[in-house]
Amino acid sequence: MPELPEVETVRLALVPAMEGRWIGAAHVGRPDLRWPLPDNLAARLTGRMVGPLARRGKFLLVSLDGDETMLMHLGMSGSVRIHHQRPAIGKHDHMVLEMQGAASPCWVVFNDPRRFGWIDLFSEDIHPMLADMGPEPLGNEFSAATLTARLAARRGPIKTALLDQRLVAGIGNIYACEALFGAGISPRRRGYTIRRQRADRLAAAIRDVLTRAIEDGGTSLRDHVQPGGEIGYFVQRLSVYGRAGESCRACGTTIRSLVQSGRSSFYCPDCQR
DNA sequence: CTTTCGTCCTGACTGC
DNA sequence: TGCAGTCAGGACGAAA
Numbered sequence: 001m002p003e004l005p006e007v008e009t010v011r012l013a014l015v016p017a018m019e020g021r022w023i024g025a026a027h028v029g030r031p032d033l034r035w036p037l038p039d040n041l042a043a044r045l046t047g048r049m050v051g052p053l054a055r056r057g058k059f060l061l062v063s064l065d066g067d068e069t070m071l072m073h074l075g076m077s078g079s080v081r082i083h084h085q086r087p088a089i090g091k092h093d094h095m096v097l098e099m100q101g102a103a104s105p106c107w108v109v110f111n112d113p114r115r116f117g118w119i120d121l122f123s124e125d126i127h128p129m130l131a132d133m134g135p136e137p138l139g140n141e142f143s144a145a146t147l148t149a150r151l152a153a154r155r156g157p158i159k160t161a162l163l164d165q166r167l168v169a170g171i172g173n174i175y176a177c178e179a180l181f182g183a184g185i186s187p188r189r190r191g192y193t194i195r196r197q198r199a200d201r202l203a204a205a206i207r208d209v210l211t212r213a214i215e216d217g218g219t220s221l222r223d224h225v226q227p228g229g230e231i232g233y234f235v236q237r238l239s240v241y242g243r244a245g246e247s248c249r250a251c252g253t254t255i256r257s258l259v260q261s262g263r264s265s266f267y268c269p270d271c272q273r
Numbered sequence: 274c275t276t277t278c279g280t281c282c283t284g285a286c287t288g289c
Numbered sequence: 290t291g292c293a294g295t296c297a298g299g300a301c302g303a304a305a
Contacts (some may be wrong), residue, residue: 001301034281034300058299075300077283092283112283116299129300156276165300174300261277264296 002074003058004137004170005213005234010080011055012229017082017106018050018062018098024100034075034118035092045070056130057169061151068123071130075116082227083112088190095119134168135208136147141190142168144199151199154191158202160261161191168206174241175213177266179206181239186272187258212237240266 001005026045051063062070084106095110104219135141154161161167164174180187216234245259253270
């Protein structure tokens with residue numbers, strides 16, 4: 001379940017391993033993940049120089065020489081590991097890049113058991129999957145005002161709206177629940193009722209929870225790890241996600257869960273209105 | 274237009 | 290111990 005903080009953690013770890021270096025060899029295991037991969041992906045990556053690494057929402061963007069960009073999405077079970085010795089290729093290792101150009105090579109391995117992730121190459125200014133994406137929540141274009149404007153037509157629950165990448169980029173189920181707790185807003189509240197003070201609180205809570213999660217190296221649930229193999233410690237600071245039946249850390253009330261649009265939501269019925 | 278639901282996938286877990 | 294069933298969820302596409 002890599003969301004914005006987990007993808008940003010991956011990006012930060014990959015910068016020293018990839019930026020300014022070149023791909024000496026590439027292995028691609030199968031021609032499809034969530035969607036078909038580009039034809040001859042391994043051959044097209046081999047020999048390429050890597051430029052800046054960027055992130056947009058939950059997507060990782062790797063600039064290559066020749067004005068091309070590799071787009072990567074980790075789906076829900078994807079992870080990236082950096083090895084300093086040539087690794088054995090595992091069952092779900094879909095792409096392995098041998099990075100050259102530094103004192104010693106390293107290997108970047110993309111692993112994704114459930115194959116909800118994706119890799120693509122594009123040369124256009126913007127990839128079609130990024131075209132309709134909302135503002136970066138940690139950027140200058142995101143504010144309570146933009147949030148209010150985009151929620152004005154939303155009659156469904158705010159929790160469901162937060163998962164829509166067109167509203168704001170990078171939020172998934174964990175951080176939607178956590179941000180609503182931070183803002184004191186019920187996941188059931190209809191989107192268009194989030195105005196003024198509630199919008200201020202929600203925008204601030206989104207920025208706060210994402211920033212804190214990045215500082216902690218993301219949230220590790222099940223087997224998710226950072227590229228260096230470390231786990232993300234934000235799991236210890238979750239207020240509501242996965243805590244149904246436990247006590248609210250703020251007021252002691254029992255945390256509840258409900259299903260909205262097929263997704264589990266967790267909330268404190270006392271702190272969130 | 275918004276909203277919901279089905280789909281894809283595999284590993285972890287539950288219950289008999 | 291074994292096995293069937295359930296759940297997890299990101300994002301698209303169909304349908305309402």
